[in-house]
Amino acid sequence: xxxxxxxxxxxxxxEGASLELRCNYSYGATPYLFxxxxxxxxxxxxxxxxxxxxxxxQGIKGFEAEFKRSQSSFxxxxxxxxxxxxxxxxCAVGPLDTGRRALTFGSGTRLxxxx
Amino acid sequence: KAGVTQTPRYLIKTRGQQVTLSCSPISGHxxxSxxxxxxxxxxxxxxxxxxxxxxxxxxxPGRFSGRQFSNSRSExxxxxxxxxxxxxxxxxxxxxxxxxxxxxxxGTRLTVL
Numbered sequence: 669x670x671x672x673x674x675x676x677x678x679x680x681x682x683e684g685a686s687l688e689l690r691c692n693y694s695y696g697a698t699p700y701l702f703x704x705x706x707x708x709x710x711x712x713x714x715x716x717x718x719x720x721x722x723x724x725x726q727g728i729k730g731f732e733a734e735f736k737r738s739q740s741s742f743x744x745x746x747x748x749x750x751x752x753x754x755x756x757x758x759c760a761v762g763p764l765d766t767g768r769r770a771l772t773f774g775s776g777t778r779l780x781x782x783x
Numbered sequence: 784k785a786g787v788t789q790t791p792r793y794l795i796k797t798r799g800q801q802v803t804l805s806c807s808p809i810s811g812h813x814x815x816s817x818x819x820x821x822x823x824x825x826x827x828x829x830x831x832x833x834x835x836x837x838x839x840x841x842x843x844p845g846r847f848s849g850r851q852f853s854n855s856r857s858e859x860x861x862x863x864x865x866x867x868x869x870x871x872x873x874x875x876x877x878x879x880x881x882x883x884x885x886x887x888x889x890g891t892r893l894t895v896l
Contacts, residue, residue, distance in 0.1 A: 712887040773826035
């Protein structure tokens with residue numbers, strides 16, 4: 669069964685500092701990988717996704733993620749964090765089976781940004 | 784293009800009642816998936832509908848059901864509500880293929896008293 673692990677429940681960074689959120693997955697083949705962000709009381713907004721090709725993926729709001737097959741990781745990075753980035757971040761993996769579209773989510777990482 | 788809409792946004796019910804939640808996907812999207820989000824269990828897949836057919840179902844009891852209409856709008860129903868059903872229920876829509884991105888609505892916050 670597929671699974672996603674986000675080892676950091678809560679991270680605090682200073683505004684302007686760099687950010688890296690960790691994500692490790694377990695899946696039998698090359699998965700589809702996603703990062704979503706959720707602000708309080710809101711739904712999920714897609715930041716970026718990886719299906720194939722270049723392992724460094726650029727997303728919205730200045731975020732990027734790198735797929736490392738050897739480490740089963742898909743870490744999210746941002747060079748300079750803004751106060752508006754405070755939110756909860758979810759890594760998710762999707763199956764390759766065209767008949768199934770269920771996403772498996774990690775438990776999330778809550779990001780706090782200090783002024 | 785309008786995003787995924789979910790109604791109602793907030794709902795309060797008592798144990799034993801039933802509830803119906805509605806989701807309107809992005810125009811042109813034919814797949815609708817439902818997820819439950821709770822502090823304890825996180826985000827869990829409920830089911831997915833495509834062309835009015837349930838294509839996939841998560842590990843939830845039969846009290847949770849859904850359907851999709853010909854216009855791709857979807858409803859989910861929870862019967863005999865339990866306290867543990869209190870959650871944010873998220874709907875996501877996508878075009879058709881498994882590679883298509885799922886776009887999420889704002890969710891319906893269900894509180895069971």
